Amino acid sequence: xxxxxxxxxxxxTRLRQxxxxxxxxxxxxxRTAGIVAAYLRSLGIEVHTEVGRTxxxxxxxxxxxRSQRSIGLRADMDxxxxxxxxxxxxxxxxxxxxxxxxxxxxxxxxxxxxxxxxRTRAFDGTVVLIFQPAEEGAGGAKAMLDDGLLERFPVESFxxxxxxxGVPLGQAVIHATACMAAVDYFDIDVLGKGCHxxxxxxxxxxxxxxxxxxxxLQSIPARNVHPLDSAxxxxxxxxxxxxYHVGPEVVTLSGSVRAHKESVRALVExxxxxxxxxxxxxxxxxxxxxxxxxxxxxxxxPALADIASEVAASVLGAEKVVRDRLPSMAAEDFSFFSRxxxxxxxxxxxxxxxxxxxxxxxxxxxxxxxxxxxMAYWTRLVSRVLPxxxxx
Numbered sequence: 001x002x003x004x005x006x007x008x009x010x011x012x013t014r015l016r017q018x019x020x021x022x023x024x025x026x027x028x029x030x031r032t033a034g035i036v037a038a039y040l041r042s043l044g045i046e047v048h049t050e051v052g053r054t055x056x057x058x059x060x061x062x063x064x065x066r067s068q069r070s071i072g073l074r075a076d077m078d079x080x081x082x083x084x085x086x087x088x089x090x091x092x093x094x095x096x097x098x099x100x101x102x103x104x105x106x107x108x109x110x111x112x113x114x115x116x117x118x119r120t121r122a123f124d125g126t127v128v129l130i131f132q133p134a135e136e137g138a139g140g141a142k143a144m145l146d147d148g149l150l151e152r153f154p155v156e157s158f159x160x161x162x163x164x165x166g167v168p169l170g171q172a173v174i175h176a177t178a179c180m181a182a183v184d185y186f187d188i189d190v191l192g193k194g195c196h197x198x199x200x201x202x203x204x205x206x207x208x209x210x211x212x213x214x215x216x217l218q219s220i221p222a223r224n225v226h227p228l229d230s231a232x233x234x235x236x237x238x239x240x241x242x243x244y245h246v247g248p249e250v251v252t253l254s255g256s257v258r259a260h261k262e263s264v265r266a267l268v269e270x271x272x273x274x275x276x277x278x279x280x281x282x283x284x285x286x287x288x289x290x291x292x293x294x295x296x297x298x299x300x301x302p303a304l305a306d307i308a309s310e311v312a313a314s315v316l317g318a319e320k321v322v323r324d325r326l327p328s329m330a331a332e333d334f335s336f337f338s339r340x341x342x343x344x345x346x347x348x349x350x351x352x353x354x355x356x357x358x359x360x361x362x363x364x365x366x367x368x369x370x371x372x373x374x375m376a377y378w379t380r381l382v383s384r385v386l387p388x389x390x391x392x
Contacts (some may be wrong), residue, residue: 009112012375013368016108017090020366023079023097023104026134027143029054032077032107036131043118045129048152052144053242057153058114058129062121062386070340072155073378074334076135078101085362094108101359102163102350105366107131108160110375116379123386128153134333141336150340155278157304158337159381160345161368165358167349170373172312173322176305180298180343181230181258182265183331188213188253188276189288190240199244207240209285210251214238216279220271225259231268232258232329258329258333260297298335301342308344311384315376330359341370348373 015035017106019347024032033049036056040047046059054077080100084092093096114129130149190210195203216234221231233255240251257272259265273289300308312321319333334345350367357364 009372012108012371015111016104016366016368019104019107020090020099021093023092023094023099024077025081025097026136026138026140027053027079028094028325029077029133033131033133036077036107036111040114040129043115045114051149051152052133052140052147054133055140055144055147056131057149058131059153060114060117060121060127060129062123062125062127062388064388065122065328067124067386067387069386070128070153070155071125071382072130072153072158072337073110073113073382074098074127074130074158074337075106076132076140077107078103078134078136078138078140079361080136082178083358083362086365089278089317090366098362099366101136102364102366103135105163105368105370106161106374109371111374112371112376113378116375118384122388122390123382126388127382127386128155130152133151137294139333139336141333144169145336145340148381155341157301157385158334158341158343159304159308160334160337160343161348161374161377162332162345163350163366164347165350165355167322167347167351167366169352169355169367169369170316171320171349173325173347174305174309174312174315174344175300175325175327176302176323177299178327179300180259180327180335181232181260181329182262182297182333182335183294184257184265184269185294185364186255186257186272187290187294189249190253190280190327191286191288192247192249192284194249195247200247203247204284206248206251206285209283210238210240210278211277212283213287215254216275217272220268220275222381224267224271226266229264230260230329231264232256233260233268233272260327262297284385288315295331295333296335296339298332298338298343298345300338300344304342304344307384308346308381311381312346314376314380315331315373346377348377370388
């Protein structure tokens with residue numbers, strides 16, 4: 001692959017749309033990783049593949065390395081298991097797989113920045129480009145860390161960005177601290193006693209107990225969490241029964257818990273067990289609970305957030321940088337990086353007249369007009385964090 005094929009915004013747009021046409025799920029990003037690796041090599045960048053299974057890392061030394069500093073810039077590469085319903089030429093060619101979160105755009109933006117950084121090398125230190133697999137629920141950031149990312153590439157800070165529907169194109173949202181929530185998953189098997197539908201007195205109704213549990217779980221954020229803190233307990237799946245006239249023995253509830261504070265996260269986990277057990281017991285049923293700690297909260301380092309705001313203002317204008325927006329209850333595995341080193345995660349607006357769909361919507365599309373903003377943010381961020389000192 002010749003890097004000249006993808007220089008310039010029009011070419012990067014074609015690259016982004018090519019990745020969109022060929023989406024790959026978590027830890028299956030072999031085609032995408034191959035494109036990324038080949039592109040970086042064509043620029044003369046040192047490339048490391050299969051980091052965290054399908055991740056790619058590029059290393060760009062600056063003109064000088066007097067400071068011996070190193071920073072990590074991260075883009076995610078994976079797609080979602082969902083349909084693509086957009087009437088566009090670059091619609092997904094893989095049935096049931098779609099870039100519904102814009103990771104194709106994040107990859108294109110960082111590749112564009114890589115070309116500029118490799119060309120100028122106008123910084124003092126080392127830039128580590130992290131093309132991460134498996135952000136969508138599979139913990140690709142943790143997989144890269146477990147594979148020795150920090151031992152092999154000892155960066156002092158991590159930087160990430162995400163396109164953000166609900167924010168106009170040309171704006172950026174930067175949180176001083178909490179940015180995204182922690183998320184945990186649970187499965188609750190409600191254990192009853194099966195019976196004939198016309199003889200409910202002979203059974204223990206697992207469906208009725210499950211319904212009471214769904215309702216009772218909402219008391220946790222409403223009555224156990226401080227009103228000025230935040231938590232979400234959501235049941236997303238209910239499975240049980242096969243016939244109209246047979247009471248099932250087991251009904252399974254599955255869902256997620258979200259919170260920004262670790263103390264709230266622990267409280268909700270504890271209360272979920274108590275509430276489910278007691279609500280079931282009141283109706284004669286029992287529960288079997290599987291609780292999975294998943295992504296921690298994404299919390300920005302305040303000093304890094306100030307730097308990011310300064311850089312975003314230089315790209316978009318100071319009036320376009322929003323610092324007071326509420327954090328999201330969605331989760332991000334960038335949190336594994338920012339838990340190990342200071343980090344900053346920025347939202348960049350995706351909305352215009354042609355891009356109004358939310359993330360994970362079957363008609364969502366990354367706004368290609370955002371590529372230039374992202375490239376400029378990355379390159380200016382490097383110059384700001386790793387400045388070249390004047391000659392003495």
